[in-house]
Amino acid sequence: MLLAILLTLVVGPPLVAWLARFGRLNAAWGAGAVTLAAAYALWPALQGAMAGETQLQRIAWLSAQGLDLHFRLDGLGLLFVLLILGIGLLVILYARYYLTSRDSMGRFYAYLLLFMGAMLGVVLSENLIQLLIFWELTSLASFLLISYWQGRSDARNGARMALAITGAGGLALLGGFLLLGEMAGSYELSVVLASGESIRAHPLYTPMLVLILLGVFTKSAQFPFHFWLPNAMAAPTPVSAYLHSATMVKAGVFLLARLFPALSGTPEWSWLVGGAGLVTLLVGAVVALFQHDLKGLLAYSTISHLGLITLLFGIGTPLAAVAGVFHIINHATFKASLFMAAGIIDHECGSRDMRYINGLWKYMPHTAILAIIASAAMAGVPLLNGFLSKEMFFAEAVGAATQLRLGWLLPAAVTLAGIFAVAYSLRFIHDVFWNGEPIGLDRTPHEPPRWMKVPVELLVILCLAVGIFPSYVVEPLLRVAASGVLQGPMPSFSLALWHGLSPAMWMSVIALVGGISLYIARAPLFEIYARLAERPGMYRRAHHLLERLYLWAGAVTRLSTPERLPHMALWVLLFAMTLALTGALQAGAELQGGRTLLPMDLLGVVTTLVLALAAIATVLLYRQRLVALTLLGAVGLVVSLIFVRFSAPDLALTQLSVEVVSIVLLLLALYFLPQQESRATSPWVVRDLLIALLAGIGMALLTFAVLSREGQSISGFFLEQALPGGGGANVVNVILVDFRGFDTLGEITVLALAALGIYGMLDGIKLQGPEADSDGRRWDPDLYPPVVATLSRLLLPLALLVSMFILMRGHQLPGGGFIAGLITAVALVMQYLANGVAWTQARLPRNHHWLITLGLSLATATGLGSLLFAHPFLTSTFQHLHWPLVGDFELASAMLFDLGVYLVVVGATLLILVNIGLMHRESHTPLTDAEEEV
Amino acid sequence: MLSVALTLALAMVALALALSLWRLMRGPSTPDRILALDTLYINTIALLVLFGIRQQSQIYFEAALLIALMGFIGTLALCKYLLRGDIIE
Amino acid sequence: MELLYAFSVGLLTACGVYLTLRGRTFPVVLGLTLISYAVNLFLFAMGGLLPGRAPILSEVGTEYADPLPQALVLTAIVIGFAMTAFVTMLALKARAEDGHDGVDKEAPR
């Protein structure tokens, strides 16, 4: 089951979209193939289900949260799978002819498969939460499908409305499911279905029911949530045929059927479900008659039929449930075929308005016959499937009336609905195929391509077959499905055409006769309706509500996110500070912990003093940017001193190198920026100072609280294991390249990404540096003072020596890949500074991408290497060596990894600095410049 | 004897540090500040060396080494900026 | 000593925050750098302050400074540089496209 869903939901869409690039029709074939594959994958399970067993398939996922991927296939599931895949196939075939060359087939079929997969997920879910996820997926997929013609505003609005309504319903459903799960003690359907008694007895039964029903009603367009469906008719007709006849709207009733054993049988159930069903049945039937749009008529008749099914489940007797399932099948068949016929007519006439398309019998008799049979089935004419289920429905209505002591009301109401059903079916036939000549069509309609009719034909044949030989064609499936619904003993029923002169029989007769006469005498009714229809309908109101909602949302967003970035930053800061403050207050611990503090000494005082003064000076003089930069350098220096002082030599080294690299970077940037800032002080200085002070004080207190406490750390392990496990005495480095090597791998990847991102941003950037400094003084003409050039060349080997040294011993003494990499990068940058790009790039690798690549692959390879020896990723092994002069020293595979780190750091740093440095050339192309100058 | 000398020396170097900072903040010209920064770097080297002797550990020397290198490059970059504006060309 | 340390962290944070709240890109970059100093020091403080106890294993050594925060901070410093570079690049891009060095689309006052 999982396989089928994966095929349609995950594999299918991208595959189809991809296929579409090699000719649009491939998309159709691909979609068909995927569907068949899914059917094939499900086939054994389906057979099992047909034999009446319930199959479960569990894939452990979040078992702790009671969330597993858990699938279930029983009779009901079987029925729906058949509907989804069968009608799905037909729709795919049909759409291949329906879509014009302007429509992207890849997109269409991708969405369609997405929806198909989601729908399969819904009907195959054993776990309620999982079911809900797929449920929401169907909403999303249908949104995409309805808004397929994105250019049309009605499509967009219709889609948005559908999503809003069904989405809201989904939310309610979630609440309902959570309650239900709590009541049943599990989200597994089997448990829920088994514990119907306790659920119905539970005090929270009613709210839970209401919530779930909200979900159901919104999904299958029950009154008063029915209005989204007609507006979803802006979708391409195949979509309507699939979603709005066979599958999506049926998801709601599917859920009714699914939870029938658990929830039904209470007065609340009967009144809520039955009531909604009855009203929907009537409203849909009545309104359908007055639609001029073909698809509009079909949409409202769909609503009405869904109401009928809902009412049947509401009645709640086993037999009613059977009838409901039966009508699900029948409605799917004839309504799908009707939609397709309507699509053909639309396709051939370029219009769907029944006031203009008349007398098509002459032009497309074949289609006409199909449509006539289908709509006859919809009307419930004998010898057609619609008749059978409708008669069962009438019988159930009568029975329920006697139960619920409604007297003649219920039968009368449903008969009235039947009358209207006959009337609108009749209108569909007569108004379209006779009733004069077509009016003002831009083309003369004719029969569609052969294969476009095939799906319709198949469905119509099905209608006939079911209608004439029900017991052979449909009864087995019906029994299996119904038993899946009831989860219990089947009521006895017989699918025969003739049950004798039962009240149901008379009701059918009345419906037929009344319907015909109603249609003949329709003119005055149309006028009345036209007058009524001028009042804004439900859809209009809901639409306005939605619009207002979006306006509010926009306002809130604007309110919460100010235009100016500093203000945004301010808000973030304030929020963080309030959080911290509340946390601190709740903790209510002493500020100073028990740890004995270190004595202050002169050095500490002086360094702190230097740090403080430098930092403050940076802030005071930040307008003179170069000055601020030098002061920042001092700050960095002192920070690294602090690291040295508190025994973190590696940090000190890194800090120092990064310090200089940053200064170079900022100088490069400063060249393109104003040197000074106007003295104009922003009005927020005081406020910002206040915030800054608060933040500082907060941090200071926090730091002190931390420092004055003894904290236990997991480092004991690292300290013990460093030598035996990692073969290194420098624990920090061992942690980096060995114990937490995976993190380091991630970090160098980030570094590489940042570098590449910067390189990408440099592309096509236009910035001209000034020709003279801020005082209008021309630049010094002497590019590379010889003294500097020569001596820095002299320094290069020394620096490289140092960096190699640091890299080698990194595992044992302070150092390692990061630091060595930075030193090398700085040494090379020094050449760029002193000798210029041309000189340097003539002697050095010009593009640094390959350095990064090499480093990353080396690091990864080292990690993978350990896999070869069946160790986990990045397991290190080491070997003691004795090198003269360097001393006793060991070669750990982790050092290869460190080499990778080294390469990445060098590459990234150089890539960033050099390319920013070369930016102000017209288009930044370091390589060619270099060649020019060499 | 040595420890006394070390303490004295540390005090002197610390004072030197403070003085260099004063020039760094005071200016008045940018070269002054750059010079001050350079001096600050070198003072730090002195500090580290003294520290190493006092702690009797050599792990401070890499830091000293790096400061020597980095301080120079910082100065180089800053001066180049004053002279040419565009430091990598 | 802890007091001094805490004071330094607080001060760096304060200066950084103030500069970050300025309306132009360059001070913001400076501010971010200062803040990253503060944060690195803060993270480093998690291991406590132990002078002269570098986590370099030796025969004589018994007590060592906590190496874990150091490892974290070390990478944090490098990544911090990458991020600074990225922000700087963004600043330059904005400068090239908006023609001013304000952090917002419209020029700062």
Next chain:
Amino acid sequence: MNPLIEALLALLVLLGAAFTLVGSVGLVRLPDFLSRLHAPTKSTTLGVGSLLIASGVYFSQGDTLSLHELLVTLFLFITAPVSAHLLARAALHLGLPTRAAPPAVGEPRDGVRS
């Protein structure tokens, strides 16, 4: 430790520190940039040099020879003149006054002929 060596070390250390201090004092006290330039680049470098010698001696007890100091010294003695050279160039380029008036009161204006 051999008292003679210790005395020598103490002397070197104090000498170095003194030179360093003098350098910074000069940096602060001297009237104009070009003269200020002399103080640190010479005196301080020398001071650090002697400190390095001290530590070299100190750590070269017994048979092992400590090489780091040599490296550091090498770096310093290569870089110091270059820095000085560059700074002088910058000063000339900016046309800084050779005889500075006492530092202007108030906000210093950088990189500008005063």
